[in-house]
Amino acid sequence: MTFVQLIDCRTNRFEELDRLMDQWVEQTRGRRTATHAVVGKDRGDTSHLVEIVEFPSYEEAVRNSKLPETDRIFREMSALCEGKPTFTDLDVVRDARLNADTARRFFEVAITSDDLSPLTGLVEQDYRHHDPANEQDLVGLDGLRRELDAWRAGFDFTFRVEDRVAQGDLVSVRWSWDGIHRGDFLGIPATGERVAMTGMTILRFSTSGRVAEGWWQYDRLGLLGRLGALEAPEL
Template identity: 35%
Template sequence: MDHDTPHKNESCRVVRRFFTEQDAGNLAVIDELTSDDFQLHAAGVPGPLDRNGLRGFAEAFYRAFPDLHHTFLHQVASGGTVASHVRMRGTHRGEFHGIPATGADIDLTAMQFTRVEQGKLIEHWTVIDQLSLLGQLGAPGGAPEVPPNRTLFANMYEAFTAGDMERLATHFDPDIVWHTAGSNQLSGTYRGRADTIASFEREFDLSAGTYRPVVRDVLTSDTRIVALLHADAQRGDRALSEEYAIVFAVDRGLVVEAWECWWDQRAVNEFWS
């Protein structure tokens, strides 16, 4: 988390409490910690859902997995938004999406993005590894096709790490908007392919080509890609070794907008200053 901003840490604590109390059986926390105009966006679920819809969604999930437990692996706070990388474990004790209880243990990951204001959840996005979940429950079917947006990310990552910016640009909408958090010489909002690619080239120039991202996890839906990464770089006697997340909005096979958030923004600002 961004340790130099206490209000961001408080937002992270609100999100953690929201889920840990539900795990303990206290679904009343939904009414306590959500705003009157709350909205839930869950991949694969028609919505958005309001507070009542969320309550029904949670009740059904906990009936299927009564011992469900959330473990927060990473959290990144930027402004009033908290990004959480979550591990979910439980036992299949009730019907889930037409699948009778199997007694199977589930272990999957999710990426969540939560907007918090004045101690309450205003809006929440979640992307769960649904293919892995269904596979662990023994759902019938052959090997699933690779989701198109997972392939899109793999192609972008390959182009970026190869330094092939011309090929990378072909995966961006001509009017792409890229948001880089922080207060350093790389921070800002870049508009269009040319400006966005120029920001990446400057990143390589400033680090003398040492900037290297490594993928930790990738989750996708029809319109979103969430990537959790680790970056290493060197600038003279300065070293960067930090976790970060990028959220991509995708339309018709192209990235139209992206948000980049860092685990320790202060350290990143100092490195690029």
């Protein structure tokens, strides 16, 4: 179970404290178990700071606290604070990564659903679609629907989201795809060929939580070769 520790302190020496945190990160490289750290400053009281540190588990947090660098940095940190920092230990019981969840839903609708109407609530109307196979970017939700319809018309396929990584307003998705060429695709008549590929998509989300932009990378050249659409090079 993911574990989070809140460190609450007061100080007017934030720059020194910040440098101290950088030292800890550098000195514990390769040995620390903390996976994510955020420091927030109280808008109503700029001397009030809260650091949020995430660990894979409580046991990993205990291991981290036993590092000699952690003990030393804590003592130096305490010297910079007004009073002793306080700690709150939390077991995470709900972890809603909203953009990552929306990305999963986007692929469920866009790739595997027969009904594309839910895209209206998931994608911005001025969505921009980047695909190196297209001469120009597609702009707009209707353009995305046409692109998806072309793939649906050409193949009976399955699509699997393998990994999702979220940071800020971006979600990176690694996926795999395999299908049978059952219909016209880019002017290529149905071949009955079974094809497969993997790819990556980076989705950028707007402040409203909808997909605003997408960058798609996959081996379309290899796909066309499997469909017999590429001429063999002359020897």
